[in-house]
Amino acid sequence: MQHENNDKMTTASPTALIAEDEPLLAQALKAELAAAWPELQIVATAGDGRSAVREALRLLPQVLFFDIRMPGLDGLGAAAELADCWPADEAPMPQLVFVTAYDEYAARAFEAQAIDYVLKPVQPDRLRKTVGRLQQALAARQPAATPALADAALEQTLAQWRQVLGAAGAGVATATPAPLRMIAASDAGGSTVRMVPIDEVLYFEAADKYLRVLTATHEYLIRTPLKQLLPQLDADTFWQVHRAVVVRSSAIESVHRDEAGKLHLMLRGRAEKIPVSRLYAHLFRAM
Numbered sequence: 001m002q003h004e005n006n007d008k009m010t011t012a013s014p015t016a017l018i019a020e021d022e023p024l025l026a027q028a029l030k031a032e033l034a035a036a037w038p039e040l041q042i043v044a045t046a047g048d049g050r051s052a053v054r055e056a057l058r059l060l061p062q063v064l065f066f067d068i069r070m071p072g073l074d075g076l077g078a079a080a081e082l083a084d085c086w087p088a089d090e091a092p093m094p095q096l097v098f099v100t101a102y103d104e105y106a107a108r109a110f111e112a113q114a115i116d117y118v119l120k121p122v123q124p125d126r127l128r129k130t131v132g133r134l135q136q137a138l139a140a141r142q143p144a145a146t147p148a149l150a151d152a153a154l155e156q157t158l159a160q161w162r163q164v165l166g167a168a169g170a171g172v173a174t175a176t177p178a179p180l181r182m183i184a185a186s187d188a189g190g191s192t193v194r195m196v197p198i199d200e201v202l203y204f205e206a207a208d209k210y211l212r213v214l215t216a217t218h219e220y221l222i223r224t225p226l227k228q229l230l231p232q233l234d235a236d237t238f239w240q241v242h243r244a245v246v247v248r249s250s251a252i253e254s255v256h257r258d259e260a261g262k263l264h265l266m267l268r269g270r271a272e273k274i275p276v277s278r279l280y281a282h283l284f285r286a287m
Contacts, residue, residue, distance in 0.1 A: 014138055016063035018045045019052035019078065020099060021070045025120050029065060029099065032122045037131045049073030053081050060091040063134055065118060067099045068168055075099075076168055076227065080243035083161050084277040088150075092141060093157040095134050098168050117168075155282070162279055180232045185213050185220035196220055202251045202267050203274065204229065206244040216269030241265065242277040255284045 016033070020026035026045050033040055043059045046052040049070050056064060064082075066075035073081070079096055086093050099118045116130040141153075183196045196213060205212040206226045213220040222229075226244065233246065240246045251267045255276070258264065263276035263284060276284065 013039055013041045014063065014135075015041045015043045015059070015061040016065060017043060017052065017056050017059065017061040018065045019047075019049065019070065019075060020045065020065075020067045021047045022067075023047070025067075025122075028122050029118065029120070032124055032127050033131070036124065036128050037135070040131075049075060049078035049081075052078045053085075056082055056094070057085065057087070060087070061094055062092075062138060063095045063097065065097050065099055067120075069101075076165060077243060079161065079165060080277070080279060083158065083279045084243070086278075088154050093154065093161070095137055096161055096164050097130060097134070098164065100168075158279060158282070165279075179234055180229075183213060183220070183222060185222045188219055188221070190221070194220065198233075201248065202270055203245060203247040204238075214270065239280070239283060241280045241283065242275050243279075245274055247274060 014037075018026055018029055020029065026047075030042055030045070033042065040063070043061050044055045046055050047070075049066075050073050052064075052066065052070075052075075053073070064079070066079055068075040070078075075098060083093070097116050097118055099120055101120055116133050118130060119126055180198045183198060183201070184193055185196050186193055196215065196218075200215045201213055202216060203214050204226065205214065209223065210221045211224055211226055211229065213222060226246065230240065230246065237249060238246050239249045247265060247267060251269065252265055253268045254266045256264050256266070256273075263281055265274040265276060267274060
C-alpha cells in the first residue's frame with residue numbers, strides 16, 4: 001500500500017483511492033488520471049481488497065477505482081463491505097468505478113447498464129469519458145438540508161452501487177448454468193457427501209473457504225464460492241441479503257431493526273438472526 005503526499009491538497013480538491021494489485025498498472029492509472037483530471041488527489045493506493053476497505057474508511061475519498069480481480073477480498077467483495085460500513089453521517093458514499101482487464105462480455109454488461117468502468121491497460125479516451133461523468137456527479141452533490149433528504153441521497157447512492165455491483169458480477173460470470181435442483185455437500189464432519197435437495201435449503205452463508213448450506217435441521221458445507229453459486233439460484237426464490245448470505249424468501253418469518261438501525265431476519269425453522277446489509281435493506285422497506 002502507498003500513501004500519496006497530500007501536503008498540497010486543498011479541501012476543494014476531489015479525492016480518490018486506487019485499489020489495484022499490479023503496481024505497474026496502478027501507476028499507469030495514476031498517470032492517466034493526472035492527465036485527464038489534474039485536480040484529482042490520489043490519497044492512497046492499495047494492493048488488495050482488505051487494505052482498500054481499511055484505507056477507504058480511514059480517508060473517506062470521494063471516488064473509488066477498484067480492480068475487480070484482486071487476491072483475497074476482490075473488488076466486488078470490498079465494495080459490498082464498504083457499502084455496509086461506510087459512515088454516511090461523516091461523508092457521502094463515494095462514486096464507484098471498477099477497473100477490469102478487457103473482456104467483451106464484461107464491457108457489454110457495463111455498457112448495457114450505463115456503468116462507468118476503466119479498462120486495463122488504460123485507454124485514455126475511455127478514461128476521459130468516465131472522468132467527465134464523475135465530475136458531473138460530484139458537482140451535482142448538494143448538502144442535505146434535512147435528515148430525510150440525507151436518507152434519500154444515501155438510498156440513491158446505494159441504488160447506484162447495487163447497479164454497479166450487479167453489472168460487474170454479470171461481467172465476471174462466464175456462462176449461466178442450469179438452475180440447481182440438488183447440491184452435493186459434505187456433512188459437518190466432512191466424511192460423507194450427501195445430495196441435498198435445493199427445496200430444503202433455507203439459507204447459504206459464506207464462511208472462510210467454505211459455503212455453509214443450512215436446512216431446518218442440518219448444516220452442510222460446499223467449496224463453491226457464493227458468487228459462483230448465485231447464478232445457479234432462482235432470484236425470486238433466493239434473495240441475497242448480505243454480501244455473505246443468501247436466504248430463501250419464503251422462509252423469512254420476520255424482520256427486526258435494532259437500536260443501531262440495522263436489520264436482522266428470523267427464518268422459519270432456524271433460531272439464529274440473519275444480518276441484512278445496507279445494500280439490501282431496500283428489499284424490506286415496506287416492512
